[in-house]
Amino acid sequence: MLKKIVKKILGKNSPERLGYTIDLVTLSQDGFTVTGWYFDDCFCEVAVKSLDTSKSKFTTETLERNDVFAATGKKALGFTLHCFTEKSPADFKLEFVGSTGQKQLFEIASSDKDKVSSVFTNLDASSSSEVKVAFEMTFYDKESLFFSGWILDSGNMDSMFFEDAADKYRIESKDILRYTRADVAEAFGDEAKSTKQPGFTFRIPLNSPLTARGFKKFKLNIEVDGNVNTVSIPKIETLDESPLVSIQRIMNAWKIHNKKHRQLCDSTIQPVVKNIFPVDKTCRSSRVDFGLVTSPKASVIIPLYGRYDFMRYQLSNFSRFGSLKDYEVLYVVDDPKISTAVGKLAKELSVVFSQPFSVITLAENMGFGGANNIGVKHAKSDKLILLNSDVLPKDGTWADKMIAQIDKHDDVGVVGARLLFEDNSIQHDGMAPMVLKEYPELLLNDHPNKGWPVSLSKNPAEVADCPLLTAACIAISKSLFEEVGGFDPAYVLGDFEDSDLCLKVLEAGKRNVICRDVELHHLERQSQNLVAAGDWKHKLTIYNAIIYNQRWSQKLDELFDLGKGTH
Amino acid sequence: MQKVLFLSHGHPELSKGGAEVASWNLFEALKEQGFECMYVARTDGKSHGGSTFSIRAQDQVLFHTGMTDWFNLSSSNIKHLFTDLSELVSSFDPDIIHVHHYAHIGIEVLAALRQAAPNAKVVFTLHEFMAICMHNGQMVKNRTLKLCYKSNENDCHDCYPQHSPADHFLRKQYLLDQFSHVDSFVSPSHFLADRYIEWGLNEDKIHVIENVLPAMPILAPRVLLEGEKRTRFAFFGQINPYKGIDILLEAFLKLPEEVLGIVALDIHGANMDIQTSELKEKVAGLLARLQGVVTMRGAYESHQLSHLLEECDWVIIPSVWWENSPVVIQEAIAHGRPLIGANIGGMKEKIEGIAGLTFDARSSSSLATKIQQAMEPECFDEWVGKLSKKNDHLKTHIEFLNSLFVETY
Numbered sequence: 015m016l017k018k019i020v021k022k023i024l025g026k027n028s029p030e031r032l033g034y035t036i037d038l039v040t041l042s043q044d045g046f047t048v049t050g051w052y053f054d055d056c057f058c059e060v061a062v063k064s065l066d067t068s069k070s071k072f073t074t075e076t077l078e079r080n081d082v083f084a085a086t087g088k089k090a091l092g093f094t095l096h097c098f099t100e101k102s103p104a105d106f107k108l109e110f111v112g113s114t115g116q117k118q119l120f121e122i123a124s125s126d127k128d129k130v131s132s133v134f135t136n137l138d139a140s141s142s143s144e145v146k147v148a149f150e151m152t153f154y155d156k157e158s159l160f161f162s163g164w165i166l167d168s169g170n171m172d173s174m175f176f177e178d179a180a181d182k183y184r185i186e187s188k189d190i191l192r193y194t195r196a197d198v199a200e201a202f203g204d205e206a207k208s209t210k211q212p213g214f215t216f217r218i219p220l221n222s223p224l225t226a227r228g229f230k231k232f233k234l235n236i237e238v239d240g241n242v243n244t245v246s247i248p249k250i251e252t253l254d255e256s257p258l259v260s261i262q263r264i265m266n267a268w269k270i271h272n273k274k275h276r277q278l279c280d281s282t283i284q285p286v287v288k289n290i291f292p293v294d295k296t297c298r299s300s301r302v303d304f305g306l307v308t309s310p311k312a313s314v315i316i317p318l319y320g321r322y323d324f325m326r327y328q329l330s331n332f333s334r335f336g337s338l339k340d341y342e343v344l345y346v347v348d349d350p351k352i353s354t355a356v357g358k359l360a361k362e363l364s365v366v367f368s369q370p371f372s373v374i375t376l377a378e379n380m381g382f383g384g385a386n387n388i389g390v391k392h393a394k395s396d397k398l399i400l401l402n403s404d405v406l407p408k409d410g411t412w413a414d415k416m417i418a419q420i421d422k423h424d425d426v427g428v429v430g431a432r433l434l435f436e437d438n439s440i441q442h443d444g445m446a447p448m449v450l451k452e453y454p455e456l457l458l459n460d461h462p463n464k465g466w467p468v469s470l471s472k473n474p475a476e477v478a479d480c481p482l483l484t485a486a487c488i489a490i491s492k493s494l495f496e497e498v499g500g501f502d503p504a505y506v507l508g509d510f511e512d513s514d515l516c517l518k519v520l521e522a523g524k525r526n527v528i529c530r531d532v533e534l535h536h537l538e539r540q541s542q543n544l545v546a547a548g549d550w551k552h553k554l555t556i557y558n559a560i561i562y563n564q565r566w567s568q569k570l571d572e573l574f575d576l577g578k579g580t581h
Numbered sequence: 582m583q584k585v586l587f588l589s590h591g592h593p594e595l596s597k598g599g600a601e602v603a604s605w606n607l608f609e610a611l612k613e614q615g616f617e618c619m620y621v622a623r624t625d626g627k628s629h630g631g632s633t634f635s636i637r638a639q640d641q642v643l644f645h646t647g648m649t650d651w652f653n654l655s656s657s658n659i660k661h662l663f664t665d666l667s668e669l670v671s672s673f674d675p676d677i678i679h680v681h682h683y684a685h686i687g688i689e690v691l692a693a694l695r696q697a698a699p700n701a702k703v704v705f706t707l708h709e710f711m712a713i714c715m716h717n718g719q720m721v722k723n724r725t726l727k728l729c730y731k732s733n734e735n736d737c738h739d740c741y742p743q744h745s746p747a748d749h750f751l752r753k754q755y756l757l758d759q760f761s762h763v764d765s766f767v768s769p770s771h772f773l774a775d776r777y778i779e780w781g782l783n784e785d786k787i788h789v790i791e792n793v794l795p796a797m798p799i800l801a802p803r804v805l806l807e808g809e810k811r812t813r814f815a816f817f818g819q820i821n822p823y824k825g826i827d828i829l830l831e832a833f834l835k836l837p838e839e840v841l842g843i844v845a846l847d848i849h850g851a852n853m854d855i856q857t858s859e860l861k862e863k864v865a866g867l868l869a870r871l872q873g874v875v876t877m878r879g880a881y882e883s884h885q886l887s888h889l890l891e892e893c894d895w896v897i898i899p900s901v902w903w904e905n906s907p908v909v910i911q912e913a914i915a916h917g918r919p920l921i922g923a924n925i926g927g928m929k930e931k932i933e934g935i936a937g938l939t940f941d942a943r944s945s946s947s948l949a950t951k952i953q954q955a956m957e958p959e960c961f962d963e964w965v966g967k968l969s970k971k972n973d974h975l976k977t978h979i980e981f982l983n984s985l986f987v988e989t990y
Contacts, residue, residue, distance in 0.1 A: 326653070327751045334758040365663045366689050404747070406754060436734050436750035537747035 032120070033057060034110060038150060038266050039122055039197035040213075045072075045098045046196065047549060048122060049266050051079045052110060054089040059111040062097045063119065070106065072097040073549065077262070081255045094262055096549045104200045122197065131163070134236075134243035143168070145238055146202075151263055152232075152250045155289040156223045159250075160282075162267035164198045164212040165236070166205060172237040174216070178228035181221050191215040191278060193269045215267040215275075217282045257290045257379075261506065264290075265550035265557070271452060279560045287557065291381070293503040298377040299346075299388050304360060305370025310342035312417050312489065313393030316401045317346045317385035322356045324403035326363060333367040335410035342394050343371040345403075348385035350378065382508030383501030386485075390500060393492055402486040404537040405433070412532045416489040419477065419527055427524030428490050428516050430483030432468075432475070433536035439465045441536045443473055444528045445482035445513060447570050456559045457570050459513050473530055480528035481520060481573055485512030486536050490519070498522055507551075509558040517566050520573075583982070584617045586675035586701075588690070590682035592622035592643065597851075599908055600708040602883075603769070603792040604681035610793050610975050612640075619673050621666075623686050633665040642669070648687050652744065653755055654712070656687020666690070667697035674698070677982060680705045680763075688712075688755075691762040702985040705760070706767040709905055712756045713780050715741050719823055719902045720776070726822070726901065728925065728942075732780060757781050765985060767978075769906035770927040788981055791974040792906055797915040800891050802965060811961040812844045814921075814952065815893035817881075817909045820850040822860055825899035825923065830867035831945035832899075832952060833874060840953060841874060846897075849889055851880035890916045895955050898922040898932075901943050906931055919964035921951050937964045 033056030038049045052060060064070045074095045082090035097106060107119040129148045146166045153160040165171060169192075175184035192211035199206045206212060224232075232247045253260050268283055269275045275282075318325065325345060332338045345360075347353045353375045360373045374392055376385060386400055397417055407413075412431065419429045433442035440463045448460035459482065463471055485501075498518040501511040516526050571577055585608075591598060593605040605620070612618045621642045628635045628645040635643045646661040648654065656662060670678070678694050678701050694703055711718030713732045720729040723740035734749040741749070760766075766787045768774035778784045803813065820826055826848070833846060853861070868875055881889060890896070896913040898904075903926025910931045913920050922928035923942035933939050938955055941947035954960055 324751075326655075327755050330755050330758040334761050362657055362659050365659045366692050406751070436747050535750070537750065 034060075034108075034120070036108075036122065036197075037263070039103050039195070040193075040266050040269075045096060045100075046103045047266060048095045048097070048103070048108065049093070049263065051082050051090045051092040053086075054091055056112065057110040058113050060093050060095060061109045061111070062095060062106050062122075063109045064099075064101075065105050065107065070097055070099065075262075075549075077256065077259050079255070079259060081251065081259070092259055092262075094266075094550060102200070103196050131247065132243075132245040134245070145236075145243070146205075147236065147245060149234075149245075149247050149249075151267060152247055153253055153260070153264070153286060154224065154229070154250045155253050155286065156220070157289065158217050158219045158285055159224075160215075160217045160264070160286045161234075162213070162215040164195050165214060166198075166202065166209045166212055167238050168208040169210060170239045172240065174237070175235050176233060178220075179222070179225050183218050183220070185216050185218050189216060189278065189281070191269070191272070191275050191282060193272060193275070213267075213269075215282065217286060219285070253286075253290055260290045261287065261554065262550045265553040268553060268557075270553050270556045273455075276453065276455070276556070276560060279557065280564070283557065284561070287506060288504075291503070291506050295378075295380065295384065295503065297380055297388075299374050299392075301372055301374045301392060302357070302360070303370075303372045304364035307340060307342050307370050310395045311340045312397035312399050312413065313342040313344055313390075313395040313492075314338060314399040314401055314413070315344050315346060315386055315389035315393065316403050317348045317382060317389065318352065318356060318403050319349045319379070319382070319385075320352070321403070322347070322349075322352045322359065325356070325359060327406060328403065329363050329367045329369050329371060331406055332369040335407065337407055337410040337413050338369060341399070341413060343369060344389050344392055345371060345373045346385045346389040347373060347375045348380055348382070350376070381503070381506065382485075383505060383511040384503055387500040387503070390492060390495055396492045397489065398492050398495060399487070399489045400485055402536065404539070405487050406535040406537070408533055408535065412534055413489075415529055415532050416487075419529065420489055420491055423527075425523075425525055426527055427494055427519035427522065428483055428488050428526040430480060430526070430528040431487045431532040431534055432528065432530045433484070433486060433534055434468070435465070436535060436537055439467060440471060441538055442484045442486065443471060443530065444480035445484060447482075447574055447576065453556065453559070456556070456563050457567055457576070458559055459510065468533075475531045477527050477529050477531065479525055481526055482513045482516050483526055483528060485515065486538075487534055488512070494519065494522065494524065504561055505558045506554055509555050510562040514562060514566070517569055521569070583677065583986070584673065584675045585611055585619075585677045585679055585982075586670060586673055587618065587620045588644075588678065588680045588682075588686070588694070589620065589622045590684045590686055592620075592624065592637065592641070594637070595622075595624060599905075600681050600706070602908055603708070604679070604706070606795055607679070607793045607978065609795065611979075614975070614979060619675070621669070625685075633661055634669065644686070646686060648685050652715070652748075653752055654683060654688045655755075656689055658687065659689075662687060662690050662693040663696065667693055670694060670697040675701050677701060677985065678703045682708065684711060688759040691759050695762040702764045703762060704765050704767060704982075704985070705763040706769070707773055707777055707905070708769075710773070710776060710903075712753075712760070713776065715744075721823065721902045728901075728903070753781070765981075767981070770930050772903065772926045772930050773905045790978050790981055791972065792908060792911060793975045793978055794908075794911050794915055797912065798887060799915075799917040799969075800887065802917070802961070803891070803894055805958065810843065810956040811894035811958055812956055813847075813893045814844065814895050814897055814955075815847045815849065815889070816897055816899075817849045817886075817889075817912075818851075818898075818907070820848075820853045820856060820860075820864075822856070823900060823902040824850075825901045825943070826850065827860070827863055827867065828901065828943060828945045828948065829897060829899045830864065830871060830875065832948035833871055834867065835946055835949040836952065840956070844874060844952070844956070846871075846875045847878050847889075847893065848875060849878045849881050853877075886912060887916060890918050893918065894961060895937070896920045897948075897952075898928055899940075899948060900928060902926075904928050910936065914968055917965060917968055919955075919961065919968060921948070921955055936968060 034052035036050040040047045062070050062072050077092045079090045079092035103122045108122055110118050130146045131148045133146050149163040151162040171187050173186050193213040194211055195213040198212045232250055234245050236243050347356050416429045419426050435441045442461050443463055445459045446462050447457040502514050505511040587604055587608050589601055589604045591601045593601040608618050608620045619640050621644050624643045646658050649657040709718035710720045714720045716723050722729050734746040737749040738746045768789050769792045771789050774787045774789050896918050905927045914936050919937035920932050921938045922932040924939035925942040938951045940951045
């Protein structure tokens with residue numbers, strides 16, 4: 015299996031010679047995204063350069079590509095580069111920077127001509143024409159096969175089918191997601207003109223795992239205008255690379271601005287993502303205590319991901335104001351990359367600051383919800399405060415005030431707070447559903463009055479009912495949190511699980527409140543902006559939104575009276 | 582007897598910054614008044630046998646440590662601060678801890694001192710805007726060198742874009758947290774105090790007390806020949822881009838020819854050699870056009886100061902940053918020499934209406950006008966007459982220290 019990949023990769027214009035490979039170029043509303051990888055020893059940076067030498071705005075994310083390493087024995091870095099532009103990818107070149115600073119420019123689209131998996135002739139009643147097809151991603155996870163690539167079929171494909179052991183599988187064109195491919199159009203010119211949407215993505219559920227023979231010698235039949243052609247697909251990947259790599263590649267083959275793509279999310283995308291991020295995933299955790307609080311008023315759970323220096327600012331703040339003197343503070347390190355550094359910093363901070371705290375280290379990245387759920391299991395108190403690491407309180411009374419709401423009122427479920435940006439404008443004053451014109455059928459979470467001066471808010475600084483609250487800072491009783499099942503792990507990498515929790519608590523017969531007399535700073539990261547981003551994380555947000563709407567759109571409609579056209 | 586422990590970021594015999602000199606002068610003065618004092622100065626150098634401390638005298642300890650994070654002004658050398666320094670401090674058992682800086686040491690030193698001596702009063706003297714402004718504590722914009730009137734996380738991000746506004750916010754909150762360990766702040770100027778109050782320090786905790794100087798002789802005015810004017814000017818201090826040496830030289834170039842023929846300027850400035858080539862070239866170009874008028878006298882030791890001041894009529898302080906309370910102003914006043922200073926910040930506060938003339942900061946033509954005005958003997962005599970009123974800053978400082986104890990007991 016590996017040998018075959020090597021052979022394929024080492025073909026003409028091989029990455030071995032070039033030092034890089036472009037897996038996919040996809041268009042989005044605000045630009046285009048290039049996904050690929052390069053060898054560590056050839057290059058150290060990738061950028062995009064406009065041919066007219068104007069400055070290009072782009073963002074890059076990199077990840078280790080263990081799959082490339084497995085196939086070639088050389089270390090490679092995967093990249094997802096998103097360029098913000100109205101122009102076509104053909105107006106740009108990729109610039110790779112070598113370790114000594116030398117720069118090389120490469121075409122973004124041209125390599126597609128070399129990626130053709132198969133060419134067959136379509137014998138249509140009126141004429142015969144050549145059909146080119148390429149399979150760029152073939153994922154197999156025992157329950158299904160997931161394909162994406164492109165085909166120059168003039169839009170005439172009827173179905174694809176194959177057999178394995180006793181099972182026959184077929185997918186009709188109505189169940190195949192199609193999309194434009196600027197890179198393919200560019201590479202094939204006139205030949206591609208009759209195919210408006212060469213790109214395809216589909217998933218075939220399996221009755222039973224593939225047989226060994228079916229896996230190794232996989233053949234797919236493609237039916238175009240009634241003619242059947244057989245294509246062999248030598249490279250079927252199993253999803254054993256890093257989940258973050260898999261999810262990025264899958265998201266790139268899913269076009270969220272296309273309504274059909276959103277509608278078929280549950281049959282095409284969700285089952286594959288569920289296997290990458292299984293909902294029953296657990297992981298080992300270890301705990302170190304730096305000081306102890308006996309019989310704490312509540313347990314404060316703070317996940318750490320990426321930036322861990324926030325610990326310093328928070329512990330300094332808690333120590334200065336004494337707000338958590340009698341609370342159990344649990345940091346949950348949800349990022350194996352930082353766990354060693356967190357351990358070292360924690361030791362330092364425990365000497366400098368009086369606030370006792372504990373560090374729970376997770377063996378794997380569990381995501382925001384998963385990390386909180388594990389933190390809750392460690393909580394000694396029967397009351398919880400869930401806090402983001404980038405929240406900084408303003409005084410010493412916030413925690414007591416929030417916990418008092420749970421203590422005083424049996425019917426209160428989730429307690430939230432008024433959160434402010436660093437310039438003291440509103441970051442969160444309670445959430446509400448909203449609709450964006452790009453996704454008219456989806457209810458998303460809005461933060462009304464975001465960025466406003468507090469003085470313009472019509473909400474007085476007092477406790478009020480509020481159904482939806484951000485989990486950046488909430489209080490809830492541990493028993494209620496566990497009764498409703500905690501944060502739902504179906505939401506991938508942290509979106510909507512807070513409003514989902516709030517709605518579950520309402521369903522359990524409680525009411526949620528916001529303490530607008532409690533103000534904390536929340537230094538929300540700009541990357542979470544829902545509208546501007548065009549990359550895979552934004553797609554993941556829409557993925558999570560679809561799950562959220564499957565569950566709650568009706569309930570939200572009742573709660574917020576949306577049927578009457580509020581939005 | 583009250584025991585006072587001083588902490589400075591440098592020993593004045595090794596590094597002559599304003600904070601080092603001011604803390605040293607106070608250390609010497611308090612010793613003379615009968616306080617039992619210990620001076621702990623941070624140093625770069627390696628110590629014997631890897632120990633955290635070495636000494637220069639029985640009451641002068643060198644603290645071998647360093648800062649690890651210049652953004653947060655923070656140190657990861659936890660053992661140095663929370664074990665080594667802590668043991669030394671509790672052994673000395675001070676009543677007052679007089680901290681003059683955290684630079685090169687780490688802002689966490691305040692927490693360490695508080696833990697080491699829970700009953701001592703921690704006094705912190707503000708010397709510049711380092712906690713407020715990342716730009717060497719100058720409150721002058723990075724790159725453009727424009728004056729900055731107020732710190733704000735978005736404006737600070739403009740100066741230092743590698744740190745997000747949120748990070749600038751966190752830095753500030755962190756420093757304010759650490760300053761909460763301080764019982765009283767001393768600011769040598771109202772200007773500096775006001776900036777720190779606006780930034781977030783508690784007004785009630787700040788005391789404006791001028792730096793203490795050693796006793797200095799009042800010098801008689803230079804004897805003039807018949808018809809001679811007050812034409813001898815001098816500059817004292819470090820040379821760097823914030824000190825306005827270029828503006829000073831440009832002002833002399835703007836003097837009318839007949840005036841230029843009779844004036845003289847002595848520049849007693851250290852560190853010209855370590856400046857950027859840009860500043861050096863500019864100064865060299867100006868000096869070339871002022872041959873016979875300006876003399877570069879180089880660095881001086883404090884014991885030479887009286888003698889050097891005796892040679893001049895006026896001292897000029899043309900800084901382009903705000904300054905706090907420059908020692909040179911107090912020294913000139915103590916010796917009976919009036920000043921011409923820029924009309925901003927600490928210079929305006931210490932000179933205007935008290936010790937001489939001020940000019941529009943950063944304007945060489947305004948300075949040229951004031952130089953001509955100052956040459957008139959009547960103007961000089963008027964300001965020298967006002968200088969003779971003496972303030973006893975040491976007495977004020979000791980009263981302040983005693984008031985800390987009144988609150989305690």
